[in-house]
């Protein structure tokens with residue numbers, strides 16, 4: 001692939017500052033919604049930055065027909081370089097590296113400045129180690145800051161789920177892990193149902209993410225007309241502890257963000273906790289207390305996350321499904 005230089009090319013100027021902020025302060029940057037966009041769909045690629053997803057995922061893998069693999073790669077590369085998505089986290093789902101398309105996808109995505117590479121069908125930690133080596137070589141070759149491309153592992157099989165802790169801990173570049181439900185249930189010889197078929201995998205992926213201190217994304221919900229079913233699934237995954245979900249349709253974004261938004265009471269309490277923590281830090285106090293009760297670090301961290309969710313999409317409106 002030939003490399004052209006032009007002003008504003010993210011491949012020349014490193015990652016968007018927003019991406020660096022996410023890497024340094026993950027609790028302040030929500031990872032709730034990741035919108036899948038088929039890389040071959042020019043109309044979707046030219047408009048989807050307006051929908052307000054936390055991240056968009058340009059898909060070069062299963063959402064793209066074989067005969068469109070090369071044209072989709074070019075389309076995604078030009079979209080990344082266009083600057084349209086400068087304020088949104090950009091993710092490219094490449095084809096696996098052992099397919100005829102994987103290396104070319106990776107080369108194009110890293111050179112064009114993708115914030116994150118999503119590796120589908122990750123089964124072992126070695127898959128990520130190999131990906132990291134390939135990414136580093138491309139970064140060096142094109143002059144992109146080494147280490148600036150982040151990685152996401154998508155786990156889509158029994159092997160991936162069983163190896164989730166090793167995968168999640170395999171690279172400092174790996175900032176998130178996603179469970180992919182459709183391929184997973186095929187591998188498990190079952191079908192999507194009431195969620196019980198995903199329960200073990202969800203828990204395994206989530207525990208791996210927490211051990212490695214990275215973000216965890218839940219599966220896509222395929223029926224875009226079934227708002228009630230979508231919200232029921234969101235309720236389950238939020239309770240389990242997922243940071244968010246991969247999505248296939250813009251209509252799912254606000255529903256998800258509203259479900260993750262705090263109530264006004266939760267926000268007020270979080271602000272008090274953070275104020276108390278900041279006061280204690282300013283006074284050089286080792287112990288943070290609020291109303292006579294000691295507050296520990298995980299509570300302060302959770303309070304900061306609550307404030308970041310409210311900053312991103314307001315407080316939760318229980319009746320309308322939207323946020324204020």
Ligand SMILES: CC(C)(COP(=O)(O)OP(=O)(O)OC[C@H]1O[C@@H](n2cnc3c(N)ncnc32)[C@H](O)[C@@H]1OP(=O)(O)O)[C@@H](O)C(=O)NCCC(=O)NCCSC(=O)C[C@@](O)(CC(=O)O)C(=O)O
Pocket residue numbers: 035036037038043044045048059062063120154156178179180181182183184219220224246247248249250251
């Ligand atoms: C489902 C449907 C056909 C419905 O279409 P509809 O037209 O009925 O939708 P409408 O709501 O009417 O669209 C209103 C307006 O939004 C625009 N719009 C729609 N969707 C948009 C979007 N995604 N991005 C930007 N724009 C969008 C649309 O163009 C229109 O724009 P406009 O005409 O201007 O008004 C459509 O959404 C769609 O194609 N989704 C993406 C599907 C996809 O990517 N599948 C592969 C990934 S899963 C996989 O691979 C499995 C996995 O690997 C997963 C894992 O790894 O996690 C595993 O194993 O589990």
Ligand SMILES: [Mg+2]
Pocket residue numbers: 062120156180182183
């Ligand atoms: Mg899949």
